[in-house]
Amino acid sequence: xxxxxxxxxxxxxxxxxxxxxxxxxxxxxxxxxxxxxxxxxxxxxxxxxxxxxxxxxxxxxxxxxxxxxxxxxxxxxxxxxxxxxxxxxxxxxxxxxxxxxxxxxxxxxxxxxxxxxxxxxxxxxxxxxxxxxxxxxxxxxxxxxxxxxxxxxxxxxxxxxxxxxxxxxxxxxxxxxxxxxxxxxxxxxxxxxxxxxxxxxxxxxxxxxxxxxxxxxxxxxxxxxxxxxxxxxxxxxxxxxxxxxxxxxxxxxxxxxxxxxxxxxxxxxxxxxxxxxxxxxxxxxxxxxxxxxxxxxxxxxxxxxxxxxxxxxxxxxxxxxxxxxxxxxxxxxxxxxxxxxxxxxxxxxxxxxxxxxxxxxxxxxxxxxxxxxxxxxxxxxxxxxxxxxxxxxxxxxxxxxxxxxxxxxxxxxxxxxxxxxxxxxxxxxxxxxxxxxxxxxxxxxxxxxxxxxxxxxxxxxxxxxxxxxxxxxxxxxxxxxxxxxxxxxxxx
Amino acid sequence: xxxxxxxxxxxxxxxxxxxxxxxxxxxxxxxxxxxxxxxxxxxxxxxxxxxxxxxxxxxxxxxxxxxxxxxxxxxxxxxxxxxxxxxxxxxxxxxxxxxxxxxxxxxxxxxxxxxxxxxxxxxxxxxxxxxxxxxxxxxxxxxxxxxxxxxxxxxxxxxxxxxxxxxxxxxxxxxxxxxxxxxxxxxxxxxxxxxxxxxxxxxxxxxxxxxxxxxxxxxxxxxxxxxxxxxxxxxxxxxxxxxxxxxxxxxxxxxxxxxxxxxxxxxxxxxxxxxxxxxxxxxxxxxxxxxxxxxxxxxxxxxxxxxxxxxxxxxxxxxxxxxxxxxxxxxxxxxxxxxxxxxxxxxxxxxxxxxxxxxxxxxxxxxxxxxxxxxxxxxxxxxxxxxxxxxxxxxxxxxxxxxxxxxxxxxxxxxxxxxxxxxxxxxxxxxxxxxxxxxxxxxxxxxxxxxxxxxxxxxxxxxxxxxxxxxxxxxxxxxxxxxxxxxxxxxx
Ligand SMILES: [Zn+2]
Ligand SMILES: [Zn+2]
Numbered sequence: 001x002x003x004x005x006x007x008x009x010x011x012x013x014x015x016x017x018x019x020x021x022x023x024x025x026x027x028x029x030x031x032x033x034x035x036x037x038x039x040x041x042x043x044x045x046x047x048x049x050x051x052x053x054x055x056x057x058x059x060x061x062x063x064x065x066x067x068x069x070x071x072x073x074x075x076x077x078x079x080x081x082x083x084x085x086x087x088x089x090x091x092x093x094x095x096x097x098x099x100x101x102x103x104x105x106x107x108x109x110x111x112x113x114x115x116x117x118x119x120x121x122x123x124x125x126x127x128x129x130x131x132x133x134x135x136x137x138x139x140x141x142x143x144x145x146x147x148x149x150x151x152x153x154x155x156x157x158x159x160x161x162x163x164x165x166x167x168x169x170x171x172x173x174x175x176x177x178x179x180x181x182x183x184x185x186x187x188x189x190x191x192x193x194x195x196x197x198x199x200x201x202x203x204x205x206x207x208x209x210x211x212x213x214x215x216x217x218x219x220x221x222x223x224x225x226x227x228x229x230x231x232x233x234x235x236x237x238x239x240x241x242x243x244x245x246x247x248x249x250x251x252x253x254x255x256x257x258x259x260x261x262x263x264x265x266x267x268x269x270x271x272x273x274x275x276x277x278x279x280x281x282x283x284x285x286x287x288x289x290x291x292x293x294x295x296x297x298x299x300x301x302x303x304x305x306x307x308x309x310x311x312x313x314x315x316x317x318x319x320x321x322x323x324x325x326x327x328x329x330x331x332x333x334x335x336x337x338x339x340x341x342x343x344x345x346x347x348x349x350x351x352x353x354x355x356x357x358x359x360x361x362x363x364x365x366x367x368x369x370x371x372x373x374x375x376x377x378x379x380x381x382x383x384x385x386x387x388x389x390x391x392x393x394x395x396x397x398x399x400x401x402x403x404x405x406x407x408x409x410x411x412x413x414x415x416x417x418x419x420x421x422x423x424x425x426x427x428x429x430x431x432x433x434x435x436x437x438x439x440x441x442x443x444x445x446x447x448x449x450x451x452x453x454x455x456x457x458x459x460x461x462x463x464x465x466x467x468x469x470x471x472x473x474x475x476x477x478x479x480x481x482x483x484x485x486x487x488x489x490x491x492x
Numbered sequence: 493x494x495x496x497x498x499x500x501x502x503x504x505x506x507x508x509x510x511x512x513x514x515x516x517x518x519x520x521x522x523x524x525x526x527x528x529x530x531x532x533x534x535x536x537x538x539x540x541x542x543x544x545x546x547x548x549x550x551x552x553x554x555x556x557x558x559x560x561x562x563x564x565x566x567x568x569x570x571x572x573x574x575x576x577x578x579x580x581x582x583x584x585x586x587x588x589x590x591x592x593x594x595x596x597x598x599x600x601x602x603x604x605x606x607x608x609x610x611x612x613x614x615x616x617x618x619x620x621x622x623x624x625x626x627x628x629x630x631x632x633x634x635x636x637x638x639x640x641x642x643x644x645x646x647x648x649x650x651x652x653x654x655x656x657x658x659x660x661x662x663x664x665x666x667x668x669x670x671x672x673x674x675x676x677x678x679x680x681x682x683x684x685x686x687x688x689x690x691x692x693x694x695x696x697x698x699x700x701x702x703x704x705x706x707x708x709x710x711x712x713x714x715x716x717x718x719x720x721x722x723x724x725x726x727x728x729x730x731x732x733x734x735x736x737x738x739x740x741x742x743x744x745x746x747x748x749x750x751x752x753x754x755x756x757x758x759x760x761x762x763x764x765x766x767x768x769x770x771x772x773x774x775x776x777x778x779x780x781x782x783x784x785x786x787x788x789x790x791x792x793x794x795x796x797x798x799x800x801x802x803x804x805x806x807x808x809x810x811x812x813x814x815x816x817x818x819x820x821x822x823x824x825x826x827x828x829x830x831x832x833x834x835x836x837x838x839x840x841x842x843x844x845x846x847x848x849x850x851x852x853x854x855x856x857x858x859x860x861x862x863x864x865x866x867x868x869x870x871x872x873x874x875x876x877x878x879x880x881x882x883x884x885x886x887x888x889x890x891x892x893x894x895x896x897x898x899x900x901x902x903x904x905x906x907x908x909x910x911x912x913x914x915x916x917x918x919x920x921x922x923x924x925x926x927x928x929x930x931x932x933x934x935x936x937x938x939x940x941x942x943x944x945x946x947x948x949x950x951x952x953x954x955x956x957x958x959x960x961x962x963x964x965x966x967x968x969x970x971x972x973x974x975x976x977x978x979x980x981x982x983x984x
Contacts, residue, residue: 039554062531
């Protein structure tokens with residue numbers, strides 16, 4: 001069949017790239033490093049957005065919109081942030097094209113339309129937002145500010161991969177301002193919890209909540225929290241970050257407020273974000289050699305109904321029944337597709353909807369109609385069962401719940417299997433190369449050791465888990481004392 | 493009071509600018525011509541998006557996402573489109589900043605990171621989308637393509653106004669591809685109808701559906717349809733456009749398909765869009781000297797409850813009742829705000845929620861509690877009435893419907909009053925200067941006459957109404973024969 005994928009075992013990376021394209025999720029565009037998110041892929045992203053947006057609003061945030069461009073002088077105000085992003089920024093220098101006098105029908109940049117100050121296409125919006133917050137904040141009465149933005153950002157990456165790393169990507173970025181450090185830290189952790197909740201309950205993706213080491217911190221943050229997920233090839237993927245910014249941006253942009261006692265002080269900040277990278281995580285965590293496996297809570301189509309027919313009369317009868325089932329399911333909030341195309345055979349349709357990850361497939365033929373039955377296939381386990389036609393609509397919600405739970409449990413079991421406690425550098429290297437996954441190891445806490453391990457093995461500290469228990473040990477690399485294990489892995 | 497606005501009569505333009513800022517809708521940013529859409533303003537835009545998005549999906553469209561950047565060589569492929577936007581494009585020429593060797597802590601554009609080909613920040617996405625459609629379309633089986641995108645675009649405008657004309661704005665752009673001209677024209681008209689439906693039924697804004705004259709056509713379109721609305725100062729505002737693109741973009745990007753008979757031909761296209769400009773239309777059409785007047789269907793808050801109290805005990809009793817009413821209204825799908833701040837007096841709160849356009853205000857004091865009543869004020873007419881406390885939740889839905897209808901009727905009456913049939917150029921100029929509004933006049937159909945009238949009076953042809961009746965007449969400017977009246981106006 002034309003749609004066949006390479007297997008994960010053969011070539012995991014190729015399997016991923018082909019799956020993304022063949023399942024109509026995304027493709028490369030004519031712009032270096034930028035992707036086109038295709039309608040089917042975008043409809044999954046929309047489901048993610050809706051769920052996250054509701055969670056943000058339920059925790060008191062409102063959406064707003066800030067400019068795409070950051071004037072260079074604002075961009076450089078918070079020095080560490082500027083340094084961190086300077087090397088991968090798209091820069092607007094001109095505001096007009098003109099016809100090429102040498103070349104009819106072609107355009108050139110008009111040298112007379114050079115900007116006085118260059119504009120950076122936002123790689124992240126702290127600078128433009130904090131320069132705005134300065135105008136919004138005078139007193140403690142103006143705080144907290146709890147704002148989120150859904151936007152596109154640009155980071156000029158040299159090596160790009162669909163969804164995982166692209167020059168332009170879509171994301172949300174929350175930016176909050178508070179009167180105290182405590183309140184800002186609570187916000188940072190609250191949003192980390194929101195992300196973990198979303199990953200586990202919608203994406204069916206178990207995640208480790210933790211803090212980044214100094215070397216992996218967001219440029220300009222005091223502390224970076226993250227959720228880390230495990231992919232099927234044993235590589236980790238950072239699925240979301242939440243930053244405690246301290247007073248760094250408030251100081252860089254002079255954002256002060258008068259407290260209840262009339263005293264002036266700098267505002268405390270946070271920022272937090274997840275992006276279309278989550279699409280990559282979703283795909284890589286659950287899919288198999290036949291295609292996508294979507295958790296029902298993020299599936300744009302929950303149930304596909306494929307009629308098996310030879311004649312128009314057979315199709316007509318099945319159609320009536322299919323409409324009835326669809327209506328009953330839609331009333332319960334599920335999206336149903338009736339694939340009545342007469343240009344393709346059932347086998348082709350089965351493969352296509354498997355490729356696209358639809359959680360449940362119903363097949364109805366003339367014999368089913370006579371017997372009052374329907375064949376129900378679940379995408380996650382490939383199991384099939386026969387249900388009564390007049391019970392199927394009421395049984396599917398529980399089946400979808402079970403699929404959601406099964407996908408999560410499978411990912412969690414896999415993660416346990418590839419999480420290893422290692423106690424020496426030799427063991428570390430052996431496990432990393434032979435098995436991959438998360439390596440829980442003692443580390444002396446220094447950037448030097450972290451850098452040396454990264455240099456020698458390509459593994460990085462994914463996080464210091466929030467629930468890491470106190471445990472005396474020695475650093476696998478330096479032999480110096482350590483009080484808790486951290487998680488290492490090779491990562492996307 | 494601090495929030496007081498200039499009146500519309502004093503200075504309509506200043507009234508608008510101040511209203512946008514004081515009602516927390518939007519403000520100027522530190523980036524030339526770019527605005528910040530503040531949370532309250534954005535929440536109205538979100539209501540617009542939700543309603544429109546549902547209408548697009550109900551008519552068979554799906555969302556997708558295409559790159560922000562357009563390589564110059566693609567941008568210039570459709571010559572008229574390129575010409576039309578070349579003079580107002582932001583151009584990315586470099587992809588990196590570096591530290592300024594002359595100036596510690598400052599950044600400069602790295603001259604070694606110049607792009608081989610400049611990138612245009614999309615002013616509209618026909619070019620990048622049709623270069624993608626070329627890959628998606630081989631046969632009639634791949635058609636129609638019915639795709640929409642929610643995105644930011646940049647047009648480097650020299651004179652900007654919040655929402656109405658900004659360098660960056662948010663919009664949706666539909667881009668469809670079809671096998672026949674007929675089908676594409678039907679799509680163009682269908683989406684015009686969707687826009688008119690949205691304007692009238694959600695924005696409470698009566699619009700005229702029509703076609704643009706050649707001079708006002710979208711660059712690259714064969715035909716441009718539009719909806720035109722009338723603002724309170726007698727100026728028109730184009731609220732949405734839908735373009736029949738013919739085969740122009742298909743030819744520019746070589747997008748051909750094989751039809752059922754195996755014959756190759758170019759694809760037919762449409763594009764259609766509305767933007768955050770609709771926010772400007774909404775504000776200017778309905779608001780008054782006390783602030784915003786929002787149609788309930790787009791109001792982020794439908795009902796505000798203001799307690800009148802002296803003691804904590806009084807507040808506690810009123811709060812209980814307010815929670816009860818809120819719960820009953822929320823159950824019916826309405827958004828309720830209970831403004832229990834003890835830092836502001838009721839009078840201040842009344843003015844603030846009037847400024848923000850909340851359709852219904854409930855005021856409850858201790859005497860109301862005793863009498864079992866509540867004072868209900870509607871924002872549109874400023875009328876107050878007393879309702880029984882235990883009936884208010886069930887009466888409010890009808891009240892909100894009435895407000896929606898009243899706002900629409902008022903706008904429609906106003907538009908009728910400022911729409912004038914004129915039969916000579918002298919009458920045209922007199923009415924235009926003294927009364928403004930829409931002028932229905934005969935026109936000879938030539939770009940020369942259109943240009944001369946624009947030059948002399950600043951009035952443009954807003955549209956040739958779809959429902960214009962055939963009527964023999966003579967052009968008010970040239971005296972040449974004409975068969976129908978067109979609508980002139982000065983416009984935003
Ligand atoms: Zn690739
Ligand atoms: Zn202004």
